[in-house]
Amino acid sequence: MRNKPGAHLNAIGISQSRHTGARLGTITYSICSTVPRAVETVIAMGYAPDLAVDWLSTMPKHLEDAWWNESATLSGLAQIADRSPTVAEFIQAQTALVRTVIDGTPDGADILMVSHGGMVEAHVMGMAPTENLVSWGPVFGYCEGARITLDGDVVVQTEQLRNATTKTQAFGGLIFSLAHECDLPALVALLADDVLGAKRERLEQPLPDCYGKAFKHIGRDQNSELIVVRKDAVLVGTLQLTRLHYLGRQGAQRMLIESVRVASGMRNQGIGRSMLLWAIERAREHGCAVLQLTTDKSRRDAHRFYERLGFVASHDGMKLEL
DSSP, rough: OOTOOOOBBBBHHHHHHHHHHHHHHOOOOOEEESHHHHHHHHHHTOOOOOOEEEEGTTTOHHHHEEEEEEEEBBBHHHHHHHHOOOHHHHHHHHHHHHHHHHHHOOEEEEEEEEOTTTHHEEEHHHOTTTOOOGGGGGGGOOOOOOEEEEEEEEEEEEEEEEEEEEOEETTTTTTEOOOOOOGGGHHHHHHHTTHHHHHHHOOSSSSOHHHHHHHHHHHTTTTTEEEEETTTTEEEEEEEEEEESSSSHHOOEEEEEEEEEEEEEGTTTTTTHHHHHHHHHHHHHHTEEEOOOOOOOOOOHHHHHHTTOOEEEEOOOOOOOO
C-alpha cells in the first residue's frame, strides 16, 4: 500500500507486509516485480528478494481496460478470460513464466512471488485452471494472494491467503471499503453536495446525533453495507447496499442501491461508472437475482447514466412521506 503517486510503501503497507510475512513462515526463494514497493514488500515481510523481474511489474493498458477494470470478483475475471483470446493469451504467457521460475528451483522449495493487482489473479487462473473460483469471492486486496502446492507439475492444493484485518476491495483504480464512524462528516458532506441533498441534509458542526444513530443501526444490519470509495487515499464517493429477501421469484434476493454520490470535483472521470460496476459484481457475489435502485425524476442525466449501464426503467415507483 502506498500514498499515490508515490512508488514506495507507506506505514500501513509496511505493517501489513510484516503481518503477512509472519503468517507465511519460512520461504526458500523470493521473486518480485521491479516496482520499488514490491521489493520493499518482500523486505518488510522479512525476506531478501532473490530476483526482481519486469514481467511481474505491469499489465498492458488494453488488458486493464478490457479485463482487470471490469470485474471485482475472481469468477467474473475468469468469465471475461473465457470470452477474450487476448486475455487468455496473457494468462498463458504469465503462467509459462511462473512455471519457468518453479522449474529453476529445487524440489520442495517454498517460493514467494510478489506482484500487483491483476497479475496475482492471472497466476491463480493459469496455475489452477480447473479451480471453482465462484467460492473465492472478490479479487485480492493488499497483501493477499494464494498458496498453490504442486507435486511435480501437478497442482494438488490451492488455498486463499486473505488478510482478515481488512475488508477492502480494489476495482477500477478505486478502493472500496466499509465506512467507519470517522468517515461520517465526509459522508454527510457528500450527501449534501447535491442539489436535492442540500435541502435534505444537515451539514453542521458537530453533526446532529441522527447521523451517528443511523450509522450504528446500519452497522448492526447484516444485510446492509455502507461503502466509502477512495482514489489515491482521498474519499471520492459513497453508496449504500441493502440485500432484500422476498418470497417472490422463488425466494430470490434483491440488492437495493441507494445514496450514490461522487464528490463534485471528481465527477466526469469514470468514478461513478466504476462504482456501479463494482456494485453489480457485489450483488452477484451475494447471489442476488436483481439489482434495483430509485432515482429522482428530476435527475435526467442520472437516468441516462444508469441506462448506459443496463438498468431498465421497468416500474413506476411511488413514495409516501411520513
